[in-house]
Amino acid sequence: RKEVEQDPGPFNVPEGATVAFNCTYSNSASQSFFWYRQDCRKEPKLLMSVYSSGNEDGRFTAQLNRASQYISLLIRDSKLSDSATYLCVVNLRGAGKSTFGDGTTLTVKP
Amino acid sequence: DTAVSQTPKYLVTQMGNDKSIKCEQNLGHDTMYWYKQDSKKFLKIMFSYNNKELIINETVPNRFSPKSPDKAHLNLHINSLELGDSAVYFCASSQVPMGGGHYEQYFGPGTRLTVT
Numbered sequence: 391r392k393e394v395e396q397d398p399g400p401f402n403v404p405e406g407a408t409v410a411f412n413c414t415y416s417n418s419a420s421q422s423f424f425w426y427r428q429d430c431r432k433e434p435k436l437l438m439s440v441y442s443s444g445n446e447d448g449r450f451t452a453q454l455n456r457a458s459q460y461i462s463l464l465i466r467d468s469k470l471s472d473s474a475t476y477l478c479v480v481n482l483r484g485a486g487k488s489t490f491g492d493g494t495t496l497t498v499k500p
Numbered sequence: 501d502t503a504v505s506q507t508p509k510y511l512v513t514q515m516g517n518d519k520s521i522k523c524e525q526n527l528g529h530d531t532m533y534w535y536k537q538d539s540k541k542f543l544k545i546m547f548s549y550n551n552k553e554l555i556i557n558e559t560v561p562n563r564f565s566p567k568s569p570d571k572a573h574l575n576l577h578i579n580s581l582e583l584g585d586s587a588v589y590f591c592a593s594s595q596v597p598m599g600g601g602h603y604e605q606y607f608g609p610g611t612r613l614t615v616t
Contacts (some may be wrong), residue, residue: 421602428543436605439602439604477543492541492542493543
C-alpha cells in the first residue's frame, strides 16, 4: 500500500463546477499536511496547508480527518486557471521526510 | 530574486556519461532535497540533507551521489548515465522546525535530463 494515495483522476469539469479531491495516508506518525499545485512543465508550489479544524482560502477549502487519515481539497466555482495537477503531501515527524501523492490532474473546460 | 535555482535547466547527454546538476537556495533554509519526476509525473524523493548531513537516501542507485558543500548548495552527480535516468530532477529546500512538523518546501524550476 502506498504511503499517500490520491484519487487517480483525471477530473474534467466545466467552468464554475465544484470539484473535490481526496487523499489518504497510511502512517499514523504523519504530522503535517499540505496541498501543492503543479502546472504543466513547472515545479510544484504550495497551494495550502491542511489543518484539523479545516481551512479555507477563497474558493479552496482543505480538510483533515486524523481519525480516518484522510485529507480533502474542495474547489468551488472552478476557473480555467485551476487546471493543474494537485499533489497531496504528508510530512512525518522528524526532519526532512515528506511523502508526495501521485497527484490528481484537473482540467477545467470552458 | 530566485529562491531556489538549478542549473542546467535542460541536459541532453549520451548513455555512459557522467553529469552534474547544481542547486542553490537563498532562503537560509537548513534542509535541501532532490526529487525525481518520471515520465508518469510521479514525484519521488531521492535525497534529503539537513545542515550538510545526509538524512534521507531513498533506495537510489549509487551512481547518484549528492554533495552539499554548504547549507545553501546541494549538487547531484550522476555517473554512467542510463536511459532510465531520463526525468525531471527537482531540487527543493525547507526550514524544518526542531522535531519536524509543519514546513513547506520550495522547489527549483527543475532540470530536464534526457539520456540518449
